[in-house]
Amino acid sequence: MAGHFRSLPPQASQKFPPFPQFSGFMKPCRFEGEVQNLEVIGSIPLELDGTFYRVMPDPQLPPLIEDDPWFNGDGNVSAFRVQSGKVHFKQRYVRTEKFLKEKEAQRALMGKYRNKYTDAVEIKIRSTANTNIFYFNGMLLACKEDSPPYAMNPETLETIGLWDFNGQLPSLTFSAHPKIDPVTKELVCFGYEAKGDATPDICYYTVSPGGRFKEVVWMVSPVVAMIHDFAVTENYVIFPLIPQTCDIERMKQGGEHWQWNSEIPFYIGVLPRRGAQGSDIKWFRAPNAFPGHVSNAYEADDGQIMLELPISDKNVFFWWPDAQGNAPDPHQITSHLAQFAIDPKASNLDITPQIILKEDIEFCRIDDRFSMSKHRHIFCDLMDPRLGTDFLAIGPVMGGGHPPYNALGHFDEVTGKCEKYFVGPKHLVQEPVFIPRSLDAQEGDGYLLALVNNYELMTSELHLVDTRDFSKPQAIVLLPIRLRAGLHGNWVEGQELELVPN
Template structure:
């Protein structure tokens, strides 16, 4: 072994660290297999036909870094196929380079989160493929934003391999949150640190429905910061920079990839979607804040851009503090749904948010059919203490994942009405997906999501009709417990063109 890579002893203990991110409900699952005809309480409408794909970080070996962030685990993809009122479940790990080499070594080899200088061996591609999974052009793509995606067979979940779009991918990174234009069916995506760790380069690209790259634009970020999600309108792309900044010298000394910087503004980049050059991007500035996942963006009749997402005035990733070691109390972190009105032709780069839903929310979704155009309905996770979650009872078994959310909210942006689905005092929610009702208007359909039942230490799928948020239409019991996931998507059966390897 040479270079910066360090020797580590063969691990004798197979025990995961006794820390919250590896304990209780967050104990690694490590299940692969399939189970047909899951138990259904209630009824699933016959016209729901498709597959809910989601991915969770799920380490298959105890980590080399004891206090590893919970989202540094191996990507384990779940598929819930729903047809004729029945649910079939399948789960498989993404066969990344990391997964295969660790399986051969029978121990963990990866070091700190996004710090190759702490690895035991050199990886060509370091990805865990654990952040999002989505379907495009016949392939299921498992993504993590520090690398290209891995392609999987959407029917079998077998890994096809690292996917560079037949050699067209211009950057070494690919967003975990690509967007599909509901009208043109184009894939719109980007990579940040696009020339490798510690580079300020951003590469934006558009891919035609048949997989051909049509737009490629290289840009330079004003600060070397995280860009986890972005938004797209008919004519623009919007890049929100999280004030977590990278320093390669810090990494080489064994430090973290990211460090919170409370002194820099919240930058929002706006680039024309078509025919642009890198110099065309404008970097607007808002007060320092942590942007969450975007719900949507669209253009108003007078040519402005409305950009909507939850933001927090605190460092949501509190485990990466600032240079002085300051970090907020996680119990005091909240994010509220905010909107920015941006004039793309303005020479005034200052922006201020308007808060439209002053409740603690995250993981917003809109009806994909109205994505990139004006929307009315937003579905998101919400924490409402007044609903009566029994935290004294469930806290000992919760483990440590993302902040707890005890309900799913349906927010109507026209009326301001916000209705909530609450599953019970010992239940917390994972990211929802929206399933449209055939022939229905915007927001008419169902919400499907995984729910953590801490009373039974079990995972459940809850199906909620958007016409009645007072109860679940169906609760599907899982015989395995699935730890917190990150992201997933619903793929309608008619869009799922199954392929064979």
């Protein structure tokens, strides 16, 4: 790697660049600390006992690349401990190699998103640990899909360090969306670009509840493309490839890691979950589309795999255009819930989606107790301009880069009904998590919890909504600070937090 690093000019300013992704509500927060007994409007059910963890890209210093995408900020993890009707808040940065080197230098050192050839110094593990925060085997795993995760203490949020599962991790990378099988409790995961930047290799693996690796399968992708999320059923794993492709020569010339390609299909890889070899994967082809976050997948009675996720006909990551520099107007991008019926034994690999919900949605969640099996209820973020969001008032302070959603959605696949909880005319919502009312409650009976941006006060709120009465909040928790747009998070039951890692 020696010789490709940028020379550092004298630093003239510590000010963040005047771009939308660093302005208004998206101005970096850079806060660490804790606040006990947050204000609560309404009431939090006493039976709720757990912690909502979420992570946001939050640069601690102005970036080396002035027009840096908001995806490239340092991972800052929030923990909302809910117990006895009260909420306590704690936040800490993940101490990645990047974070520590830049903290010592008091300036940014890492260059473009996932392009080591633009760095000012060598950073061996370039992770920002900013995409998902996941609990497994007694530890929090701060995930970024270009590297192994970082382990954190779930109570203190102290960084334990880079985590390779005690030397077992076979891949250089680890998904930002690992899945827990609700029956076996095993972790199902993968890494893409698994042998390094621009390599077509995918490594799939499963981990026992005690932390021991079981299945390990190496595969080759038809194109080097982003695989942000994936799906799991009882007998299969499914890999949706986003048509953002990578080229190592472009990176070496200082270009972007990702480039949109509208000329290739939307590939969906299907691999037997157990006892497979890499050659067993089938790459199904759908019309070019941008796949969003998987809601779920399951096997129907006839043996077909039913995969559900939002798709868009436009490049959702518009800040990474195609080879000609074409990118869509972000205001024209919408995603609709699609269902793919995939016959894993088929010889014809061409498939077509069916749109089952025409609302503009993303960040789908289900009742995780029904993950990998047939589900009925989907919860999501939703944008409905008819609900009355005052964009004239909030537009100047929203900031940019992140997609705007003004409601939480609850889609019942049996009735076809989509309920909407509108968060307010000067508010937008971030990704929700579903909390069952009890461990034995019926599917979808519980609460939805989501961070909400209050643009009038420029502060953040937590909204708790009862799925039995989706029209109004059960409780609104007020934060004295502003938390910029995050990516992903998860709810962890209090009894799980008592586990000791193996």
